[in-house]
Amino acid sequence: MMLAVKTLAENTTIFSREVRLMGAEFEFSLVTDNPAWALQRIESAVKEITRIEKLLSTFNEESSVNNINRNASVKPVRVDVETFKLIDRALQVSALTHGTFDIAYAIPATDEDGDVIAIAPVRTLKKEISLTNYTNIVLDHAAQTVFLKDKNMRIGFSAVGRGYAADRAKYVMQMEGVSSGVINAGGDLLAWGLQPGNAPWTIGAADSSKADSIFANVEISNMAIATSYNAGITIKKGDINPVTGFPVSNIRSVSIIAPTAELALAMTQTVFSTGINTGLYLINKLNQIACIAVDDHERVYSSKDIKL
The missing domain is CATH 3.10.520.10 (ApbE-like domains)
Structure with missing residues (x-):
């Protein structure tokens, strides 16, 4: 432009x-x-x-985003108001676009040695996507918590x-x-x-x-x-x-x-x-x-x- x-x-x-x-x-x-x-x-x-970068970065061990990801399928995580509202808006856009936009993603599957497993067949891939998309991000507005239902899912904001x-x-x-x-x-x-x-x-x-x-x-x-x-x-x-x-x-x-x-x-x-x-x-x-x-x-x- x-x-x-x-x-x-x-x-x-x-x-x-x-x-x-x-x-x-x-x-x-x-x-x-x-x-x-x-x-x-x-x-x-x-x-x-710079403040926002620290707040949302997955490279910052103390960020709310990292805390949410570490506790995927373990427990809801209470986060600051700013991060909570940002996630809430992202989920609204995901619903509007039928999941085309999604801050949730699946981490690569690995074997016992930590090596990434080859890409799964399409049927398996679709099942994995269904378990790790935005519909499995649970917000509790009263408690101000975020919970990821599946252990293999993470969130990130990128661009x-x-x-x-x-x-x-x-x-x-x-x-x-x-x-x-x-x-x-x-x-x-x-x-x-x-x-x-x-x-x-x-x-x-x-x-x-x-x-x-x-x-x-x-x-x-x-x-x-x-x-x-x-x-x-x-x-x-x-x-x-x-x-x-x-x-x-x-x-x-x-x-x-x-x-x-x-x-x-x-x-x-x-x-x-x-x-x-x-x-x-x-x-x-x-x-x-x-x-x-x-x-x-x-x-x-x-x-x-x-x-x-």
């Missing part, structure tokens, strides 16, 4: 700083006439993202956690008086406010193989846009997603526009997994969410609210 910037008012600049966080490059761009003040606000955002961190960074900066800015979280954008002259933030959407050929200009002020690209995986005609049962089409890229980066990233995974037609059907039923997708024949598709 290319950020299209209008001419700025006199003495006003876009102050930017790039920092590597959560395994990705974060770029913070604030509209300001005071670079020193902007740098302090960015530092606050960096601290917040969605990065999106949530970007949302939180935006919130922190807004609370400190930043009225307009853009966060680029590893290529996914979160924008708020307006450029000088009341011009909205705009992106130019393009096929990743033809970056100079823009097929859509989309306003993203007070919205987030997440884009995922096919990493070169070839899908044979007629292939079926083993989780959803939907036919899968070859997709080159998917861009989702949503109110939060967390939701935008969750829905890009959904469209990639279900295919363009099924994905757009779902997107068109939702409010405040839009989609642009490109298939392997360079055909561009969009949801009802996008004009190409």
Whole structure:
């Protein structure tokens, strides 16, 4: 995605700083006439993202996520309010997408020597998936606990956690008086406010193989846009997603526009997994969410609210 910037008012600049966080490059761009003040606000955002990373990381032995995973099938784990609400929202998206988006996953089966067992037959694989999907994550709202029913299941937030961190960074900066800015979280954008002259933030959407050929200009002020690209995986005609049962089409890229980066990233995974037609059907039923997708024949598709 290319950020299209209008001419700025006199003495006003876009102050930017790039920092590597959560395994990705974060770029913070604030509209300001005071670079020193902007740098302090960015530092606050960096601290917040670092906090979220520690909260959700599976590499942090003390994180709530690791505690939940360690106690899979053993006992419910009481977690902090923030983590509980994040899991609750994830389960709502899973239900909405019929399990296409899922923070639950199965750990590889191993033999007595600890070696990974070869991939199981499809029938066995489907049974394993049914035991380790989101429906086996049990939330107790009164006790604020999370319980994984199956010993072989785990949860993880991956890119969605990065999106949530970007949302939180935006919130922190807004609370400190930043009225307009853009966060680029590893290529996914979160924008708020307006450029000088009341011009909205705009992106130019393009096929990743033809970056100079823009097929859509989309306003993203007070919205987030997440884009995922096919990493070169070839899908044979007629292939079926083993989780959803939907036919899968070859997709080159998917861009989702949503109110939060967390939701935008969750829905890009959904469209990639279900295919363009099924994905757009779902997107068109939702409010405040839009989609642009490109298939392997360079055909561009969009949801009802996008004009190409």
